[in-house]
Amino acid sequence: MTDLVSSPPSAFDLDCETLIIGAGACGLVAALSAQEAGQEVLVIEADAVPSGSTALSAGLIPAAGTKVQQKAGIEDDAALFAQDIQAKAHGENDPALVDLMAQNAAEAIDWLMERHGLPFSVVTNFDYPGHSRRRMHGLPTRAGAELVNALRAACENAGIDIICERRATTLFRDKDQVRGIRVERPDGGVETIGCAKLILACNGFGGNSDLVAAHMPEIKDGLWFGHGGNQGEAIRWGAELGAALDHLGAYQGHGNVAHPHGILITWAVITQGGVQVNRNGERFWNEAQGYSEAARAVLSQPGGEAFAIFDARIAAIAEQFEDFKQAKAVGAIRMHDTLDALAEDLGLPADTLTETIQALPLDGTDDFGRTFSGPPLEAPFCGVRVTGALFHTQGGLRVNERCQVVREDGSVFFNLFAGGGAACGVSGRGDSGYLSGNGLLSAVVLGRIAGRAKPV
Template identity: 45%
Template sequence: MPSNVNTLPTLLPASETIFELTVPILIAGAGACGLVAALAAHEAGCEVVILERDPLPRGSTSMSLGALCAVGTRDQSERGVLDTADLFTADVMAKTGGQADPALAHAVGRLSGAAVDWLRDRFDIPLTLDTTWKPAFGHSVMRMHVTPGRSGADLMDRLLYACDLAGIPILTNARVTNLFAERDEVMGVRYKRPDGSTEDIGCGALILATCGFGGNAGMISRHIPDMANARYFGWDGNRGDGILLGAALGGEMADMDAYQGLGLLADPAGIDLNPRFLIEGGIQVNREGLRFSHELDDLSGQGARVIAQPGGVAWVIFDERIHASCADLPQYILLREAGAVVQAGSIETLSARCGINAQGLQKTLSDITDSQTDRWGRLFTGPQLQPPFYAVKVTGALFHTQGGLNVDAEARVLHPTGRHLPNLFAGGGVARGISGRGPSGYLPGAGLCTAIALGYAAGKSAADLVLAGRPKLGTNQPTGPLLGENQRDGTSVR
């Protein structure tokens, strides 16, 4: 499917196809959601194969900060943080203005903590509470969890290693393009190779985990027209394939105008600046040196606010204290290596180096007080910014779409009538998120949170379905190891 279309793919008749291979569970997509789903299904006793469109499994997870919000984890409890699915749901509903699905938000909250503890205990993936992420942007308590590498790439490496140890086959260079179906039941898939050849494989259940549609210009124009001309800072392979496949089978799409924006993309370096710089007391100003928003109010919506400034850019201003506290963040290290961080001993020098109005910046800094809420509703509670000062020039961008197939608490794809499709599951960017409509309902870490929570649910639910014998697998189901060795080199399963 080219990146500028949004038509539904053709369903293929399963009755006219004899699959050379049928596997219990197929997973389309080897990002965080797909890998977690595979681990959950494998642990439940089901053989599973992952199909990945790219030469290497990386995707949106690898581009992220690697931080996910999780609720009620053992690490939270040990650090005295009281968090529940009810509290998380209340935060989600408040942030989205009541637009999110409360049942889905509650399920994601409940599943996220269980999944994080399970990944730590069972697969030695050390997701721990990051106490430097203070409650902000809609979170009422500390619930951001990270791996030691503090990056999405580190999280991906650990998940891939866990799948390697489990012997889970990952077939790369295999893009799922069509579903074989009888009515609304998936019987198999067709996937395409880079050379244009296609291969077919049957399945007892299918989990769609191919991420969102940020890289599909046609779908963006149709569903998020306000961001049609915005810079896209996401994985190019996010073409909406899974969403369109599920919709072709009868799955309902929901909240398709929801997205995660980004107002902290370093310009022109193209590296995202961690929100901690703002949480710790940093500010954003435009070319006139003036603030234009409550920087901690709307992490995702800040992208559009930055784009609306003169030249579509802004500067994050912070000081030595904040610089020192964030010095070990991987993205910040890259920004310093790229020369994207400006340092100066005075406001005048900083302004001259950045092209900011010095008088405006001086007034902005002198107006900041910790005694009262400012005109945008922000109350500064930390020390005032002091020289030497630092600045990073940033712009706004579209990072990730949040709309997708409507799913229930077990990650089953729902029909518009409310019933679930027999053996189709979805998670990650394929599934409807918990951000409501538009950009402003997004909470930090919610993307990875739903990916891991719904991946965990999808893997367990699909395994329960298959092991219960519904639907029955074909007579050509393999009885031994599916591929013998875990493969990521594009080798055919046939």
Template identity: 35%
Template structure:
């Protein structure tokens, strides 16, 4: 009976198919019941159904009946434009989207405007909660670990792996139902100087040049000590990632860089999902304790102000405490927190963001409440090229590989490889406060991730420049002249109009393409103040005992403007440093 019911449900659950309902309710549990699947099939026969916060046991049952994500992806209806079971999010739990007793929702729609149908996607009427019987007070459970890492993006997974490999027992806490954070969305690449991959391509670079570029790009207000660490350790971080199985052997250029130093997978694929997948695989192989749907609500201090653990609120388990010898904050920035963005920068109120929904600044708040100093909080970056009408970031690597920016009059108006703040300001000064990225088939083939923009239907195209001009409603003769002038600059190896420092390709190969872009809130340069060992600093300037931080939760590395490619570089380098410092403290080292 259950086998037949499971097969029937499997067919019904294929994305876009119309599921059968019993009429008894709208929840996924009701659909299962209508097919003869009992509560015990998912929850077992125990009197009290226990579900872990990461929902691993439930997902094992889901996969047992329906197959894994690859199996479900293979069943997608012919002609489906978007396959939700095959995405850049990687191997995620079924329960990220499919909820048993409340309304199901496609996680993709947090960022994308896909018209996705999902079984049990209609609102579920909520029954009045029964009056709770008086219960005896239950003692809150207490666990122990050497190191607790808060936030499972690239910085957090890097810190966790590093601390684990140094001999520490690590618990990695993530409030979202998936790992990866904003790192999962990183597109352009990872900046590093003096790497083996640069040397193999004959690219002359140095730690000093990367330091100077980063300081200049950030308005010379970045912390020089932290920027030097970023540059000095960048090649080592590339080697470390490569040793874990990452491919970042392709090298390109992004805005503000003097030479090609942006490392990414071969063919120019997006770096973030690749690195996040490699880090997660390594964390799982090491059996690091990763807890999803778990939010740290408080840092625990002893009577001397030393951080000695965390209080966690699990989705199913409720409040509990983890005592630890060291805590590492890697919970990211706050670009998805519209209220916090508007508080610090009122002029950005109502602006879209390119960030995933978990980027709300919780880690900064935790550190600040414990006494950590915040710095540069008003330094919020808007990225110049977010696809108009969406939250989809168009990677800076498109411009780095040769695309140009033109306005609604069909003219170039800025050096496409200038820093993000200047490019954003230039776009906002144009008609409609938007512009078009224009490129050709040659540029498309040079960067694999451009194919994704076609998949998302963000691209207009034409067989000729004239046809493209008609598609985006700009004067054809002007656009033709603009492209011809740019091609002449390529031929002459000089851009007299806008002084673009690098023109790697002309725009001559049909077909021709354009994506309308607008600036959007992208990155928060401010955060908790740290030193070169990743220790969080109090307002007095002294390190807070037992507390470390890395990644976008910190401030000081990027000044008032982050260069493209420096985010992943920061998360890996300072994630390694914070993880190593935390493990050293656990093992009796000096960093307290």
């Protein structure tokens, strides 16, 4: 078995200044930022094509005070953003990390737009749970694949080298700094790469069932909806190095994944007035808590499944998301003129489903504590069978304000940096602290900071 951490070889096959492991959003943003700071950059990616969990997401990044927000007439600031993050996480986050994220998000979005031409716009026609302002920024298709492709194109235009099909297996350490890594090729060949600075942007450990069961047993039976390469190398390297690890039980779940199609259904179908029911046609929780909490709630129902019920008005809003269009195209979204017909199609008891929908308050708070306002659900009615999933983990390596990895004793590694899913995020200790977009917030902001930082 290959050692996770080892002494450096006498010579490396290749040397570079700044080496980045992972070509998702964090790694690509870090590469652009590092090159802008005058560093020679090399990115290593295990897949044949850069994607990561970013490509599986909606590609939305929360930021407060951006120029595009201001143009849309939205008043927002970093202090309010930080307050929203902490409120959702019940104050469990390190305030310094929350402030770091909130205060640097707008600059990162403005920089990507102005320097690299990414056409962000703000989602303005519905609210995300926990956000007191409309601050979710996305590209036109509202798809993560578009975001990672745009970042990859920006790197290519900048002449940044991205070497794919190279999985990092070993970190070479010399006292208080990392000297390089060992990587494996698909053919079993091995290469060593030396570096003056290493950035871990290889995401979390959601694809490692043993680590998931150990740190978050309540979601271990959920559908793994993230990238299969998220095997936890960063935290395993960190543990070997004596790095501080925080909030390993924190994760983003999603309780609205079309089943068995495995397509993410935007939570807009719920926030705009839709509900979730179980196999009995009955509601079972307060859906306003959020889509991460929904994963656990849905998995607790018979068969670990539920049904999202909404209408054509809400479907029209959800159509701005590419995933929703795909779900319609494959027949996951069912639409009928009556609730009886929808119930028959979904295999639900018609009388109970009708009673459930008719009992929704037109303007007020229900027995679950959810407040409804706006138009009631009306024909045509829509429904989709869904299950609960684990999308990505939020715990990881503790980093300082420069994104240097911090040891358990509070000291830092001279030239080791981390961001995105490799670093501890801002979602508290479990699933109930996940604020929409926290994963990409960490990827973009920490990638931006880690890239331009110099080892000191």
